[in-house]
Amino acid sequence: MALTAGMRLPARALLRAWAWLPGAALGRTEPAAGGGVGARRFGNQRVLVEPDPAAGIAVMKLRNPPVNSLSLELLTELVISLEKLENDKTFRGAILTSDCPGVFSAGLDLTEMCGRNPAHYAEYWKAVQELWLRLYTSNLVLISAISGASPAGGCLMALCCDYRVLADNPKCVIGLNETLLGIVAPFWFKDTLVNTIGHRASERALQLGLLFPPAEALQVGLVDKVVPEDKVQSTALSVMAQWMAIPDHARQLTKSMMRKPTADYLVKHRDSDIKNFVSFISRDSIQKSLQMYLEKLKQKKG
Amino acid sequence: MALTAGMRLPARALLRAWAWLPGAALGRTEPAAGGGVGARRFGNQRVLVEPDPAAGIAVMKLRNPPVNSLSLELLTELVISLEKLENDKTFRGAILTSDCPGVFSAGLDLTEMCGRNPAHYAEYWKAVQELWLRLYTSNLVLISAISGASPAGGCLMALCCDYRVLADNPKCVIGLNETLLGIVAPFWFKDTLVNTIGHRASERALQLGLLFPPAEALQVGLVDKVVPEDKVQSTALSVMAQWMAIPDHARQLTKSMMRKPTADYLVKHRDSDIKNFVSFISRDSIQKSLQMYLEKLKQKKG
């Protein structure tokens, strides 16, 4: 099962699906404004890493304006940043957050899925899988500090963390809203959601493509804590301190015991999942839908 | 695992199990009062279908008085009505409700399981399986509007829907109360319940044969909304409108992703499940228990 198009896909529904976005769902292929790689900060252009070696943690800020679309570049840089932190014994935890106001991440980048060739689609999908595998099974304690909208792939990244702090702002909606775009969340998005909020809540949320406002996200278990917007970072840090108090090795093995079966299932079906995605996304009907949607977004921006 | 008799089965416990029923748990083999098959209504004798082609939905009313016992005839007609709606592109959703006051459905019809031959038991059980498979994996949006008691098979039908609206009336109890009758819910009843309310709540509810009153049913997640009795239909319709807003194909694939593994498991074990049921229900001890129970019900009615 992969992303699959709706047959009766109205353009209006597509637009409504991302109507909450402050900017647009268009990724930018040009580099983002410079994240300094200095003595105390490292990272790359789209992921700014602020290390706190004394505390053993780092803050990873997504910086792919306007809406942190998960472009191939962002995916790659995020995986590399994670890898660096995992391999550096200094770091035991990381906070995942956004440098773009109003949005955590808009999720997958539609421009990576439209008007390209099958090889590109396959490369892109493999990168999406890779990010999920890395985040979901990370040895680090991962906490997401969410001060903006988190639809689709944005929600997925949050779900991969060990703890989610959400700003108490009605614009900070979160959920896997793929059906609103006429597409279907891949099975591993679904598995991650079921592991977090259970089968029944997932069934309803996925079918309706629900984007939960903060209070509802908390109630259904999609996030663990809702706090005023200016307390999101400090709350994430104090929660991190609680997790840091646990011996690493025992915690990591426990996490692995909980998550490895879910991750292994994708690893086992990785190639067929890529094949499914490429075959789906290459369909004329899907390409036409995406094209139309991207045109509308451009007009809206212009 | 199939329905299996309790060894220390007191007749009093059996009677108590269905004591809440306004009428009795006896099915009627004679045809129910006529459901008109007119220009705007179709269906058959025991399932009245009221279509609203403009809205793309239909209301299916169970009409097998006194308590909508799931007789072989009702099962068959219900499956045929569902099939008709599924095959007619006009319809994208259906509301499942009852035409019998005070009861949604009393569940399986004991007269189909008592004093018949093995071939009949097998035919009956296959029809019960068929209804579950059809309802649970329906391409339609199914919403149950429940204004009466829903024990056992009645609860099962409700659980198969995508959304459940229950009347706020203490008589509107709902649950899989099989153990109260000394029998065991089949594994696919159990799977449907676990998918809805989780493992622990199912364990307790199934062992104790709990029939939940509205507030508790809502709290445990057995239903999605409890409203005053005269708002059940209108609430079901407005919830349906929300589901209708989602592109069909994406929603259907998502539903399938969530439910197909559970359905496939029965499909794979269908024959052995029938065999188990027939072997169980044919036991002398079970037949004697059922006979005794049916006698008591007749006396109560007479």
Next chain:
Amino acid sequence: MALTAGMRLPARALLRAWAWLPGAALGRTEPAAGGGVGARRFGNQRVLVEPDPAAGIAVMKLRNPPVNSLSLELLTELVISLEKLENDKTFRGAILTSDCPGVFSAGLDLTEMCGRNPAHYAEYWKAVQELWLRLYTSNLVLISAISGASPAGGCLMALCCDYRVLADNPKCVIGLNETLLGIVAPFWFKDTLVNTIGHRASERALQLGLLFPPAEALQVGLVDKVVPEDKVQSTALSVMAQWMAIPDHARQLTKSMMRKPTADYLVKHRDSDIKNFVSFISRDSIQKSLQMYLEKLKQKKG
């Protein structure tokens, strides 16, 4: 997966892990003060069984002071007591409780895992497995009446029951806190927890080694009822009466349908689980950690 040591295991963390214990986590190898085996009471030295044949139930009191550590002797006697009750048709249910003030059970006995030989470790682990298998799949209705702390293996025993009543006392914390000791709960501890409180809550509770105070234990679903300390026994008895009203055979088959897959998984992997445990616990680093921890406890006591 078995108990596995933390690499950065601070002795302070270890001590904190059991700091709530009124006595210490040390098991006693000498026999406990005599549990009378009279006309109306039977059992053995460490498990006092008070039968109520008229009601069809028995109360099983753990008596292995100071903290009901699960020594090999206690494990063995508990399994024998359970077996006796299961084989005596007089009994349909049992209440599991503690005779040691302030503690339900401190869980596994560290002295059984420290300074012994591999054969002893294997024997001990097999006994722990055996207790879990017996409790989790017992034909009896098991209700735990918990008036003291229930960490680790103490929590596990409670989770195996059909219903848990907890005293409303902040000292009555309950949870699988293995990570605090730098160790990892075995997969079947994890499975039991997931079956009770779901995947997400388990993931957090297990990683953080959370010990839940009563109100939180109730909210997360770790226990079913919290009552004043002097009402724990009477509440357990009245809940038992509700469970006694259900025909045994149907209830037992239902319980088996819910729990057998989980139990079967350990049965299938029993030998490798023992091997993993022995190999882990025999490591020098683990033995040193445990030794150090036990020394500290002795000093604390002295």
